[in-house]
Amino acid sequence: DADVTQTPRNRITKTGKRIMLECSQTKGHDRMYWYRQDPGLGLRLIYYSFDVKDINKGEISDGYSVSRQAQAKFSLSLESAIPNQTALYFCATSAGGRAFPDTQYFGPGTRLTVL
């Protein structure tokens, strides 16, 4: 079984709809991250969480919100989807704590299309 899972894997939605992307991990890691990937732009950080009570904005957080329901679960919401949020979304985890370097491990991704 995959250590980091994401649901759904594909989603097509319309402008203005609220959607949620979910991430679960069985690696026992404290830190979780949400990234989006666009062609030619590489991976960009949306939000990250170092533990259940510690959530931080990344470089492109506008239009997104997150919830860390448990150590193993981290959800990303688009409150009112717009077409330029069409992208590949990845969840990642890392051990944190005394891990040095702190390697990130990625989920399989969600392909989101906003019409």
Add this chain to the structure above:
Amino acid sequence: EDQVTQSPEALRLQEGESSSLNCSYTVSGLRGLFWYRQDPGKGPEFLFTLYSAGEEKEKERLKATLTKKESFLHITAPKPEDSATYLCAVQVFTSGTYKYIFGTGTRLKVLA
């Protein structure tokens, strides 16, 4: 400004034709450098973590090396199944926290 640059953007090799991918970085407070493989539409798959200049790591046909300014991913006698995008990332300590900076990748195509 912290920056990671990968070159070339794309590379076509014949099967068995060895080559190297480059990841150069300009950062302060380097805490680690990572290499990932990414297949189209899939999540980055972890390959290597490097930290110290002079460090080398190997896995099958891949070998990663690190200097104070750059890292190389050497591919020896590649096969078509090595075709993928290879991503480089660094972890840095800045403004009181750790962050990761990704390059835009090298798209490798190995022809049979």
